Amino acid sequence: MNMKTIIFYRSITGLFAVMALWTLTSCSPEQPPEVQLRTLVDKGELAAERRELGPLRQLISEHYGDERGYDKKQIVGMVRFYLLGHQKIHLLTKISGIDIIDDKRSQLTVFAAMSGKPISGAQNLISIKAKLMRFDISFAKEGNDWKVITAVWRQAQIDDFL
Numbered sequence: 001m002n003m004k005t006i007i008f009y010r011s012i013t014g015l016f017a018v019m020a021l022w023t024l025t026s027c028s029p030e031q032p033p034e035v036q037l038r039t040l041v042d043k044g045e046l047a048a049e050r051r052e053l054g055p056l057r058q059l060i061s062e063h064y065g066d067e068r069g070y071d072k073k074q075i076v077g078m079v080r081f082y083l084l085g086h087q088k089i090h091l092l093t094k095i096s097g098i099d100i101i102d103d104k105r106s107q108l109t110v111f112a113a114m115s116g117k118p119i120s121g122a123q124n125l126i127s128i129k130a131k132l133m134r135f136d137i138s139f140a141k142e143g144n145d146w147k148v149i150t151a152v153w154r155q156a157q158i159d160d161f162l
Helices: 003-022 033-049 053-059 072-085
Strands: 090-102 105-115 131-142 145-155
Touching (some): 033 090, 033 105
Antiparallel strands (some): 090 105
């Protein structure tokens, strides 16, 4: 496997590690969508760090598709590859934007720092050589659950976390 492929797998898997943040709990439908999504991020960070594939798989819509042509099965395979290759996963996340389009659709921008070492805060991201990523994620409400229908990701900058 070449270095470009390895970097790509790490990036896509980082996306779904972040998305695990949303899988640990289901929020009450009475809560506003913004609160539901923020609560999922807060409670789910632990799930991502536990390297749990099942909740990640459940978060992704069967209708998932992205600009790179990936579907749910391919994304889950990449996540599995990443989880098997990393004994420890530590995350620091920052939501920079939540756009509730309507009661069935939303978009999030999430910055995620990923490392094999604990991340005490944005001030030590460089010293621990954390991988910094930006994820623009589109969700659709399926029943009472938000499901990922598409995502775009790219490398982030340290300034995005400050």
